[in-house]
Amino acid sequence: MERDRPIGVFDSGVGGLSILRALRAELPGEDFVYFSDAGHAPYGEKGEDFVSDRSLAIAVDLLEAHRIKALVVACNTATAAAVHLLRAQHTHLPVVGVEPALKPAAALTKTGRVGVLATRGTLSSAKFQTLRASLAGQAEFVLVPCDGLAAAIEADDRAQVEALCRAYTRFDGDVDTVVLGCTHYPFATEVFVDLLGPEIELVETGEPVARQTGRLLETQDLLRPEGGGHVQWRTTGDEQALRSAAARWLGL
Known part of the structure; x- marks a missing residue:
């Protein structure tokens, strides 16, 4: 079923784990795929075109490899550069961005x-x-x-x-x-x-982003009320560094 598909979450590195932490607390029935683009970090000191290209490529990857049902852009820089492009390119996909509060x-x-x-x-x-x-x-x-x-x-x-x-x-x-x-x-x-x-x-913005994600999923009848709780990890950088960060900050 479509509601059993995972939610994609991506950032230039491990910062988006703060958003993932809030998402897991708000939506305990959901599965997630976390994509750390550490091999191309930091986004905040790169050009807007570069960040947009990476964001679009990651979205396609998450859709093709994991059939995600929603996408959370857990990065302020990527949201500013690309959230409008992601929504235009993937009109069927709920896309949630973050912005400074x-x-x-x-x-x-x-x-x-x-x-x-x-x-x-x-x-x-x-x-x-x-x-x-x-x-x-x-x-x-x-x-x-x-x-x-x-x-x-x-x-x-x-x-x-x-x-x-x-x-x-x-x-x-x-x-x-x-x-x-x-x-x-x-x-x-x-x-x-x-x-x-x-x-x-x-x-900070974690809790508002999590609540907005839940509202969008509920509106489109995509909420998974129970089960879930699993996180898959993807990175263009050091996988052990990502897992260590998840253990350190999320207890995973």
């Missing part, structure tokens, strides 16, 4: 100043600029391109992660809310809390 952050802030930590590719994209413009007047967004941070998290280089997080969280003024605008960054939450203090609100 500016709207929830604008609703949370008391001071009106929100820090946005993201890759350079995400912050420079037309999709992000449109999102930011739609919230004009609701908050001031302090944009911080975090070069190298996703790669450091990917490599599990604690010292480098701490150094980069420290460099990228030196906000001027009264920022009271910080958007983690890359799916890798929730895995450095502990470091951010240590640096910023517990009074700073950290906002």
